[in-house]
Amino acid sequence: MSNQFKALSVHLLTATGAVFAMLAMLEATQKQWDMMFLWLVVAFAVDGLDGPLARKYQVKEYAAEFDGVLLDLIIDYLTYVFIPAFALFKSGLFEGWTGWFVIIVITFTSALYFADTRMKTKDNSFSGFPGCWNMVAIVVFALTPNFWVILALVTGLAVAMFLPLKFVHPVRTERWRNVTLPMALAWTFFAGWAAWVDFHPQSWASWGLIITSVYLLFAGIAQQIIYERGAPAG
Numbered sequence: 001m002s003n004q005f006k007a008l009s010v011h012l013l014t015a016t017g018a019v020f021a022m023l024a025m026l027e028a029t030q031k032q033w034d035m036m037f038l039w040l041v042v043a044f045a046v047d048g049l050d051g052p053l054a055r056k057y058q059v060k061e062y063a064a065e066f067d068g069v070l071l072d073l074i075i076d077y078l079t080y081v082f083i084p085a086f087a088l089f090k091s092g093l094f095e096g097w098t099g100w101f102v103i104i105v106i107t108f109t110s111a112l113y114f115a116d117t118r119m120k121t122k123d124n125s126f127s128g129f130p131g132c133w134n135m136v137a138i139v140v141f142a143l144t145p146n147f148w149v150i151l152a153l154v155t156g157l158a159v160a161m162f163l164p165l166k167f168v169h170p171v172r173t174e175r176w177r178n179v180t181l182p183m184a185l186a187w188t189f190f191a192g193w194a195a196w197v198d199f200h201p202q203s204w205a206s207w208g209l210i211i212t213s214v215y216l217l218f219a220g221i222a223q224q225i226i227y228e229r230g231a232p233a234g
Contacts, residue, residue, distance in 0.1 A: 007062035014050045017043045017075035028087050037195035040134050043079040045188055052171055073114055081110040084137035094147045102154050106133050109158045124172035125220050129160040139213055142194045142206045166220030175223055187212035
């Protein structure tokens with residue numbers, strides 16, 4: 001198998017995320033939230049695999065005719081931002097103007113963040129909350145908090161997108177990777193489990209989502225506090 005074929009195959013794998021996004025959107029229009037999130041979890045898993053494979057098979061050298069970064073960003077915006085925002089808006093979890101506020105804030109700030117050339121730090125973490133609204137949405141569906149709590153969470157994370165706070169990349173951030181990667185895999189498992197049982201309130205998946213989400217949300221900030229106190233973030 002040639003190097004060119006291997007590299008091209010990685011691009012083809014990345015592109016399947018667009019198919020999974022469409023399948024998720026079709027389920028969302030029917031308010032089949034469990035199936036929508038299952039497809040988003042599949043897309044999330046693909047997104048976790050294609051990056052390491054792209055580096056391993058040197059796609060920039062052997063399949064340079066396709067821009068893997070651009071392809072990844074297009075699919076990420078669909079699966080991380082657009083579809084989860086639509087689901088939150090149509091979920092019935094909001095009252096009055098709050099649903100409109102949430103969908104506008106998520107889509108607008110995420111479009112700016114995805115185009116921000118400063119989104120990655122020197123240690124391959126994210127600078128600012130990386131727009132993982134799919135993760136936020138599935139936790140919200142699993143826990144169904146009061147809509148004011150959701151509103152505060154969305155507002156805080158939208159602001160955090162543009163603050164000098166670090167958020168770990170499960171694969172590329174080397175520090176604590178032996179903990180972060182298993183946490184990310186566990187999050188994927190619990191997310192799929194929660195969707196599989198149609199967000200049953202008594203499911204242990206909810207506790208798993210809480211624990212893994214808290215770690216993934218605050219691990220990068222903890223690293224800043226512990227290792228970079230008094231030094232410029234970056």
